[in-house]
Amino acid sequence: MTASDPSSSLRYQSGFGNEYATEAVAGALPQGRNSPQRAPLQLYPELISGTAFTAPRHQNRRSWLYRRQPSVVAGRYQAWAQPLWTTGGDRAAALAPEPLRWHPIPFEAGVEADFVEGMRTLAANGDADAQTGVAAHVYLATKSMDRRAFVNADGELLVVPQQGRLRITTELGVLDVKPGEIALLPRGLAFKVALPDTEAGAGPSRGYVCENYGAQFRLPELGPIGSNGLANPRDFMAPVAAYEDTAGPYELIKKFGGRFWRAPASNTPFNVVAWHGNLAPVKYDTVNFMTIGSISFDHPDPSIFTVLTSPSDTPGTANCDFVIFPPRWLVMEDTFRPPWYHRNLMSEFMGLVYGEYDAKPGGFKPGGASLHNAMVPHGPDEEAFEKASSANLQPQKLDNTLAFMFESRYRFVPTAFAMETAPLDHDYADCWAGLKDQFKA
Numbered sequence: 001m002t003a004s005d006p007s008s009s010l011r012y013q014s015g016f017g018n019e020y021a022t023e024a025v026a027g028a029l030p031q032g033r034n035s036p037q038r039a040p041l042q043l044y045p046e047l048i049s050g051t052a053f054t055a056p057r058h059q060n061r062r063s064w065l066y067r068r069q070p071s072v073v074a075g076r077y078q079a080w081a082q083p084l085w086t087t088g089g090d091r092a093a094a095l096a097p098e099p100l101r102w103h104p105i106p107f108e109a110g111v112e113a114d115f116v117e118g119m120r121t122l123a124a125n126g127d128a129d130a131q132t133g134v135a136a137h138v139y140l141a142t143k144s145m146d147r148r149a150f151v152n153a154d155g156e157l158l159v160v161p162q163q164g165r166l167r168i169t170t171e172l173g174v175l176d177v178k179p180g181e182i183a184l185l186p187r188g189l190a191f192k193v194a195l196p197d198t199e200a201g202a203g204p205s206r207g208y209v210c211e212n213y214g215a216q217f218r219l220p221e222l223g224p225i226g227s228n229g230l231a232n233p234r235d236f237m238a239p240v241a242a243y244e245d246t247a248g249p250y251e252l253i254k255k256f257g258g259r260f261w262r263a264p265a266s267n268t269p270f271n272v273v274a275w276h277g278n279l280a281p282v283k284y285d286t287v288n289f290m291t292i293g294s295i296s297f298d299h300p301d302p303s304i305f306t307v308l309t310s311p312s313d314t315p316g317t318a319n320c321d322f323v324i325f326p327p328r329w330l331v332m333e334d335t336f337r338p339p340w341y342h343r344n345l346m347s348e349f350m351g352l353v354y355g356e357y358d359a360k361p362g363g364f365k366p367g368g369a370s371l372h373n374a375m376v377p378h379g380p381d382e383e384a385f386e387k388a389s390s391a392n393l394q395p396q397k398l399d400n401t402l403a404f405m406f407e408s409r410y411r412f413v414p415t416a417f418a419m420e421t422a423p424l425d426h427d428y429a430d431c432w433a434g435l436k437d438q439f440k441a
């Protein structure tokens, strides 16, 4: 099934992890086999395996690409530098068990950067070689990638635009993604990012990225919720096959083992004329999230807002959950409606795409971030506590808001950029200082 996006001219195939099939030129997909002696239209078949060959069938992800030249046709790699995109967490770093928060990460005056050059790692955990953990990055981009493609061998990328649309050209086709939507780009797939709004003079582009070194993000189990709800598979959009028809050299940038490499190529890597399979980039519009909450009393655990989960080998204890806090009704009776005060085994990195977050109405701003690592106490600030404790509990629409969380079983270690360059909110903990002992015996 294909669908079109009214906000762009692109067409998409709908579904998450299904067997997509698409050809930009009729007849380009072989029928009945994947690798005929001679593929149609003299294309080269190439398999990309996003999971081990022998991964269980329900987790197995691979796609067959039919392309004008195979990806082995490239020059030699030389070291390339992107020192602010780092990999894994330095577990030896002395990190006080304090809550951390950043004001909106500002654009750097006079710095021109594309999506890859503008990536700034705020915090990371795990180890890409061990296929565990995630990194939380912010990108600050001022220019489009033109004849430059990027491949990340270390993990898949979950992109959360906060300001400015992205046009993401991948080997498998093109995705237009705007704030409020997310994109999931498989490990190893070449892509480039153009900035249509920035090109139109609307200022630079910013957003968040979760780089996932672990098991691929997938839809969570629904348990007693049943067979519908939260993020429904049909609302994920994969691209249709599209290839660039312009001759001329390209630059390939590759992230591999935490280091960056650069190779020249004589042609575009975006030369796939047809593909089929279940490994694909997708986008998802969070307005389609069917949000579930309490319709009686109490504040449910935020796992009820999970869009995608990357499991670890301990059931229910994710390598990373991607959780959103979208517009929704609050109707709970005799309930303190914002998040409760809490400590969590899991580590919580949060960002805000737009609006206000109910636990921190003043201090947490779009483009900023917060980090509450394992067992670090946190919860509503004084203002939110006062308001919610005395609010008239009418049904209330929390509107014009989109916060999100990358929640990981592993402690996030902030980078030197996060602690020294980014605008760390040194007064963050003061937001709770006024919560007095009101005990009346």
Ligand SMILES: O=C(O)Cc1cc(O)ccc1O
Residues within 6 Å of the ligand: 299, 300, 301, 302, 338, 339, 340, 342, 344, 348, 359, 372, 378, 379, 405
């Ligand atoms: O800390 C946070 O703001 C995130 C969060 C939200 C919520 O509704 C319940 C628990 C939780 O960690």
Ligand SMILES: [Fe+2]
Residues within 6 Å of the ligand: 342, 344, 348, 372, 378
């Ligand atoms: Fe929390």
